[in-house]
Amino acid sequence: MAGALLLAGSPAWGQLRIVTTVGMVRAIAEEVAGPEAEVTGLMGSGVDPHLYKPTRGDVVALSQADVILYNGLHLEGRMVEIFARMERRDTPVLAVAEAALEEAGEAPLPGDDPHVWMDVSLWSHAVAAVAEFLAEVDEENAAGYAERAAEYRRRLTSLHAYGEEVTGSIPAGRRVLITAHDAFSYFGEAYGVEVRGIQGLSTESEAGVRDVERLLDSIVRRGIPAIFVEDSVSDKNVRALVEGARARGHDLRIGGTLYSDAMGPEGSYTGTYIGMLDHNLTTISRALGGSPPAGGFQGQHGKEN
Ligand SMILES: [Zn+2]
Incomplete structure (x- = not known):
């Protein structure tokens, strides 16, 4: 760890260099590490993690990291191999979603479904797992990690209740x-939606x-009012379904764009984990006929774009 801290462009003295993959994991690292770390996220807004191949710059960042956090x-x-290589080099590496499930005492949903962040209460366990992991790597700052994790988890508890x-x-x-x-099976389990x-x-x-x-048969038969586009996935299939339903005389609407595997633009409300889930919860509830408040969880929904 000490060696990495001396490289050019390195973080402030004593700061941990944490490299993460998806934004949802980066958000945890930033909240929990606070001023104790410089956090780098490899996958930005709109990036599909299933298809993502590490760039040469990513490999450099990963090899200079003090800690690597990924979803798992x-x-x-397409990054499994490089994480294994970094682990062999003794870089502390944590698969955050796997650790969250372990912490919660739950098994992954069928197919080893990776989309654990869609259940806010499960993702809160990821926060605890990251705090424990950072405390092991950097004992000196353990109290700070625990304190910031507890504060963040309180906010996630209210978000889950809102959901x-x-x-x-x-x-x-x-x-x-x-x-x-x-991407939404954990969401469905947590919030009672098929x-x-x-x-x-x-x-x-x-x-x-x-x-x-x-699927089209079942939409028309059940009179489902809306289906959803995902920000990081092509909308080709969704639009084909809408056209198919209309050809059969059923007025199917697109209920909005959801953030599934990537957060919204950096610096915006949906570019935070809380904003992303608020957006999904509020958009889905409204389009399916529920009655969420116009401003969402804390009055910020709908102002973002
Ligand atoms: Zn996905």
Whole structure:
């Protein structure tokens, strides 16, 4: 660790250099580490982690890191090898979603579903896991990590309660969430919504024509009012479903764009984990006929773009 701190462009003396993958993991690192670390996120807004290949710059950043935090459960499918290489070099590496499930005493959803951040209460366990991990690496600042983690977890507890309340306002027959790929199963479990993805768990798999037909049948039969586009995934399949439903005389709308595997633009409200989940919870609840407050969780929803 000491060697890495002396390199050019290095963080302030004594600061930990943490490298993360997706924004949802970066957000935890920033909240928990506070001034104790310089946090670098490799995957920005709109980036699909399933398909992401590390750049040469990423490899340099990872090899200079004091700590590496990634989601795991094969979310970053094309980076598994480099994380293993860094671990062999004794860089502390944590798969945050896997640690969260362990901390919560839960197994991953079928298919080793990696989208754990969609359940705010589970993601709060990720915060605890990161704080413990950083405390092991950097004992001197353990108290600060624990304190900031507890504060962040309190905010996530209120966000989770908000989520339960607004999704609870969706009428019973309309509690179906259809999105571009299978990113919302943890969301569905946590907030009592049936979830269908057009593509599978990874955007690497293609949707079959027969699956799409079957989904279309069920949308028309059940009178589902809206389906959703995802920010980091092509909307091709979603638009095809809307056209298919309309051709059968069912007025299906696009209920909004959800943030599934990446947060919104850096510096904006949806560029934070809380803003991302507030956006999803509020948008979904409203489009399916629920009655969330116009400003969302804390009055900031809808002002972002
Ligand atoms: Zn995904």
